[in-house]
Amino acid sequence: MSDVAAIEQFVKRYKDLKTEIAKVIVGQDDVVNQILISIFSGGHSLLVGVPGLAKTLMVNTIAQALGLDFKRIQFTPDLMPSDILGSEILDEDRHFKFIKGPIFANIILADEINRTPPKTQAALLEAMQERAITVAGNHYKLELPYFVLATQNPIEQEGTYPLPEAQLDRFMFAINLDYPSFKEEVEIVKSTTSDNQAQVNALFSAKEITDFQHLIRRIPIADNVIEYAVTMVGKTRPNGGTANDLVKxxxxxxxxxRASQNLILAAKTHAAILGKFSPDIENVQAVAHSILRHRIIKNYKAEAEGVSEEQIIKSLF
Known part of the structure; x- marks a missing residue:
């Protein structure tokens, strides 16, 4: 099948996927889109939202619809790296045997990742970047596709361990999850307080997803679009020559x-789901907020004057 035909097929399959997810998830269209763009781009996402907004349900539903294995890890202050990676035990024959931890799945929900100490947070780093882990000197490859969706609660900051910048940078997207609208909330209450359980069907296989990931990487892109993305990222650096007053x-x-790389990959996926055969500047702008918001670090002056990341990113367009 040619790449053009494959893109056309991808558009159709993507629409079916969205319909399947909508059986369970009411609204949150933008959030679902961003999570799916992240998966098909081969990235990871950080979901920031208050409790009770169906983050776990959303990821579980997406995993089911994609036909992928899903595991949820609840991060707590006493969670150890071995609790998520797995550990070696002595079996009956007095041989060491590796028992896999919950990190061995296609989709990992790292719930409240900022509640666990840096040592355990760092255990995710290798898995996210290398798609492999090392335990007791042995290297274990993780099954592809591999996607980590971490959640953070923006309200309770007591007793939390903020993610270091190096780890935040590993997430392709930082997605803000807002409350549903009145209409959506009515729909949510109706569907969740009845006895009817929507059945989500698996529409993809792991191999199909990795094939689509490769297809997206093969999408051609004009040099001026790449230059636009790199220029946009360059403008976020206060000491760079292209920074505007807001950034400075x-x-x-x-x-x-990594932000430039992610902008291009996400723009390719964004273009593909719209049926375009090559991304343009509009596609880069469409994904810029979620890719840049966790990568720019505001100073105390911005906090004091209430300048948001969104305002700063908008000024880069």
Whole structure:
């Protein structure tokens, strides 16, 4: 099958996927889109939202619809790296046997990732970046596709361990989850307080998803679009020559090269789901907020004057 035909098929399959997810998830269309773009781009996502907004249900539903294995890890202050990676035990024959931890799944929900100490947070780093882990000197590859969706509660900050910038940078998207609208909430209450359980069917296989990930990487892109993305990221760096006044006054650190890579990959996926055969500047702009918001570090002046990341990112367009 040619890549053009494959893109056309992808558009159709993506629409079916959205319909399947909508059986369970009411509204949150933008959030679902961003999670799916992240998966098909081969990235990871950080979901920031207050409790009770169906983050776990959303990820579980997406995993079911994609036909992928799903595991949820509840991060707590006493969680150890071995609790998520797995550990070696002595079996009956007095041989060491590796028992796999919950990290061995296609989709991992790292719930409240900022509740666990840096040592355990770091255990996720290798898995996210290398798609492999090392335990007791042995290297274990993780099954592809591999996607980590971490959640953070923006309200309770007592007793939390904020993710270091190096780890935040590993997440392709930082997605803000808002409350549903009145109409959506009525629909949610209706569907969740009845005895009817929607059945989600698996529409993809793991191999199909990895094939689509490769297809997206093969999508051609014009040099001017790449230059636009790199220029946009360059503008977030306060010491760079292209930074505007807003960035110079309110930003301590800008985004690194990984942001440029993610902008292009996400723009390719965004273009593909719209049936376009090559992304343009509009596709880059469509994904820019979620890719840059966790990569730019505001200074105290921005906090004091109430300047948001969104305002700063908008000024880069």
């Amino acid at each position: 006054n309110y930003i301590d650190w800008g985004a690194g090269p």
